[in-house]
Amino acid sequence: MDQVWAALDATWRILLVGLLFGAGLPAIFALGIRSLAWGTGGEAEIHDTDEPVKPHLGGRVIAYTLFALVIATVVAGVGYIVAHGLGLTVTFNGLLPVFAPKH
Amino acid sequence: MTPEFILLALVVVTALAFDFTNGFHDTANAMATSIATKALSPKAAVTLSATLNLVGAFLSVEVAVTVTNAVIRIQNPDGTPKPELLANGGHELLLILMAGLAGAIIWNILTWLWGLPSSSSHALFGGLVGATIASLGWGGVVWIGTGGQLNGVIGKVVLPALISPAVAMIVAFVGTRFVFAITIGVTQRYQEAGFRWGQIGTASLLSLAHGTNDAQKTMGVITLALIASGDWTSTTEIPLWVKFACALAIASGTYIGGWRIIRTMGKGLVEVLSPQGMAAESASAAVILTSSQLGFALSTTHVCTGSILGSGLGRKGATVRWGVAAKMGLAWMVTLPLAAVVGAGMWWIGHLIGASGGALAVFGLMCVFALYVWWHSRRDPINHHNVNDDWCDEVAPAEDPATDKVSIAGGVH
Numbered sequence: 481m482d483q484v485w486a487a488l489d490a491t492w493r494i495l496l497v498g499l500l501f502g503a504g505l506p507a508i509f510a511l512g513i514r515s516l517a518w519g520t521g522g523e524a525e526i527h528d529t530d531e532p533v534k535p536h537l538g539g540r541v542i543a544y545t546l547f548a549l550v551i552a553t554v555v556a557g558v559g560y561i562v563a564h565g566l567g568l569t570v571t572f573n574g575l576l577p578v579f580a581p582k583h
Numbered sequence: 584m585t586p587e588f589i590l591l592a593l594v595v596v597t598a599l600a601f602d603f604t605n606g607f608h609d610t611a612n613a614m615a616t617s618i619a620t621k622a623l624s625p626k627a628a629v630t631l632s633a634t635l636n637l638v639g640a641f642l643s644v645e646v647a648v649t650v651t652n653a654v655i656r657i658q659n660p661d662g663t664p665k666p667e668l669l670a671n672g673g674h675e676l677l678l679i680l681m682a683g684l685a686g687a688i689i690w691n692i693l694t695w696l697w698g699l700p701s702s703s704s705h706a707l708f709g710g711l712v713g714a715t716i717a718s719l720g721w722g723g724v725v726w727i728g729t730g731g732q733l734n735g736v737i738g739k740v741v742l743p744a745l746i747s748p749a750v751a752m753i754v755a756f757v758g759t760r761f762v763f764a765i766t767i768g769v770t771q772r773y774q775e776a777g778f779r780w781g782q783i784g785t786a787s788l789l790s791l792a793h794g795t796n797d798a799q800k801t802m803g804v805i806t807l808a809l810i811a812s813g814d815w816t817s818t819t820e821i822p823l824w825v826k827f828a829c830a831l832a833i834a835s836g837t838y839i840g841g842w843r844i845i846r847t848m849g850k851g852l853v854e855v856l857s858p859q860g861m862a863a864e865s866a867s868a869a870v871i872l873t874s875s876q877l878g879f880a881l882s883t884t885h886v887c888t889g890s891i892l893g894s895g896l897g898r899k900g901a902t903v904r905w906g907v908a909a910k911m912g913l914a915w916m917v918t919l920p921l922a923a924v925v926g927a928g929m930w931w932i933g934h935l936i937g938a939s940g941g942a943l944a945v946f947g948l949m950c951v952f953a954l955y956v957w958w959h960s961r962r963d964p965i966n967h968h969n970v971n972d973d974w975c976d977e978v979a980p981a982e983d984p985a986t987d988k989v990s991i992a993g994g995v996h
Contacts, residue, residue: 486731487742490879494870495750502751502869503758506781506862510765513777517769524773550781557788560872565642565795 505550512546515539586939587672587812593942594677594808597684597949599832602801604691605703606636606836609797611844612700612867612887613789616860616894618970619849622779623786625840625967631783632790633838639794640830643802648810648818650803653739653880654708655679655715656723662818664811673811678933679714680808681942685949686710686926690918692956698843698851698965699914702882704800708740709922710929717927718934736919739880744915747881748889751870755890758862759897766858778857785864790837792871793883798833802826842965848888850974851907853895863887863894885915904974 517524519539527533614628623631648662657676658664668676687703687710694701715723728734733742766774805825809815815822849855855863867883867890874881888911895903932948933941 482730483728483733483738483742486728486733487738487746487879489731490733490874490877491746491750493877494747494873494879495753497873498750498754498866498870499757500869501873502754502866503761503862505869506758506858506865507761507765509778509781509861510762510858513774514766514769516777517766517773520773524770526768526770551784554784554788557868557872558791560876561639561788561792561795562642564875565639 501553505553508546509550512543512550515546516543519543585672587674589939590672590674590677590681590942591808591812591814593939593946594681594684595805595828597681597688597946598801598805598808599828600949601684601688601691601703601707601804602798602829602832603836603839604688604695605797605801606633606833607839607841608691608695608700608703608836608844609793609883610837610840611848612883613786613793613864615845615848615887616855616863616891617779617782617786618845619855620775620779620782620857620860621971622782622857622860625842625845625970628786629838629840629967631787633834635787635790636794636798636837637830637834639791639796640798640833641826642791643795643799643826646799646802646806646821646826648803648806648821650800651711651807652725653734654725654736655711656719656725657715658807662807662810664807669811672813673808675718676811677808678930678942679711679718680804681945682714682717682930682933683707683711683926684804685929685945686713686922686924688949689925689952690922692953694914694918695841695843696956696960697910697914698847699911700844700848700884700888701911701914701918702744702884703797704880704882705740705744705915705918706922707800707804708736709919710926712736712919713923713926713928714930716923717930733879740919743879743881744885747870747874748885748892751866751886751889752893752896754870755863755866755893756897758866759859759894762858762862763898775857778861781861782857782864785861785868788868789864789871789883789887792868792875794830794833796875796883798829801832802829805829840967842967842970843960846965846970846974847907847911848891850971851904852888852891852911853901853903855891855894856898859894859898859901862897863890866890866893 519536521533521535525533610632614632617623618625618628652658657668664676687706690706712724725735728738802821802825806821867887870886895901929945933945936944
């Protein structure tokens with residue numbers, strides 16, 4: 481039974497962090513796509529009239545900010561994999577990751 | 584050449600062969616959805632994945648030589664082999680490794696023929712468990728960990744296999760819902776184009792993680808064999824050539840591409856659109872990296888399959904082929920026991936013939952089987968040309984996988 485509890489204990493943590501990054505990141509990316517469509521206007525957005533939708537500069541700015549956020553997170557993921565491969569453990573001091581040798 | 588050397592050489596070659604099967608079995612995990620949504624051409628996808636697996640394999644500087652300790656007792660906690668198995672140039676231990684690897688390879692090849700993604704690590708653990716039971720008896724197997732430390736067949740194989748696909752499925756489901764809710768009003772053509780870039784990024788992340796995780800299992804096994812035969816002593820360092828050989832084996836396996844499995848995961852399970860693909864891959868990456876941080880052993884295959892299913896459930900109107908999912912679930916349940924049966928059988932064959940002849944017989948049997956399966960697969964080839972063809976549901980529902988090998992792969996008839 482201890483094993484099952486230990487596994488369930490890990491499960492809710494994985495689920496929580498998984499939802500934060502695994503579902504949050506595509507959501508931010510989707511917001512980026514949405515903003516970009518607004519920024520591009522025209523063919524990117526669905527609209528009823530034949531008149532093309534005007535592009536908005538703000539949309540593009542927001543979009544690229546969001547994409548940069550996603551890319552930064554993915555780069556952090558790569559950094560994490562690399563650090564683990566090199567035998568470092570990563571702990572989180574507040575928000576900033578701290579790399580320390582294992583053992 | 585001494586008999587000890589022949590045995591050692593066969594173990595090393597077999598381990599590399601396993602690494603190769605591990606590569607092509609798992610190409611689908613990272614790349615199936617990108618291929619299905621045409622974010623990448625099939626060839627570009629396997630090339631990218633193979634390169635990142637190669638890089639990932641070289642990144643694993645700190646290799647756990649203690650890989651077998653999760654399920655069997657042939658090593659001490661510090662990684663050195665148990666002294667009682669070391670007589671005769673480590674014959675006893677090498678034969679267990681040889682039989683275990685052969686069992687794992689045979690199961691991997693068979694599931695490839697059926698186009699079913701199954702966990703290579705579970706196959707390896709299964710083969711080793713079987714060979715150990717045959718050799719040392721039931722006591723040689725770690726069935727369950729002590730207290731809250733997840734370990735053994737229960738803690739490292741059974742529980743993760745039950746939990747991880749479910750977690751991945753929930754995450755991918757939520758992610759897919761978000762993505763489609765947020766992008767309402769954006770034309771589909773525009774969505775597809777944008778999310779393809781996201782897919783390529785997340786698929787790359789998965790490939791890299793795979794390279795660092797999976798290649799080092801084989802590195803650990805080969806180093807253990809070298810320690811047992813007395814050709815290596817350190818349990819914290821591994822020989823450079825082992826690292827090179829394993830990295831090349833897993834990368835070339837990935838490059839060959841397990842098209843049959845890619846097809847099942849990308850086309851068979853659900854019809855994947857780019858936004859779903861990105862949600863599924865992000866979910867997989869997040870679950871895999873979080874689990875690795877917590878030391879929770881899981882199979883990439885189970886996570887990725889769970890994510891793809893979740894992404895299918897998350898998009899309204901998407902078809903989820905539960906029949907295909909059920910076949911996969913069945914394959915997962917029997918992976919460990921069946922690989923164990925083959926591993927045990929292989930051990931008996933090697934043991935009864937004895938000396939290096941026994942190991943040669945095991946190796947020969949494995950090769951003959953692999954060739955037979957390959958020949959059989961030619962009747963219904965799936966490659967980068969037809970991997971994305973529309974999935975035709977099988978004419979007759981498959982009752983017995985053994986008599987229905989061809990149609991499970993969902994190929995063109």
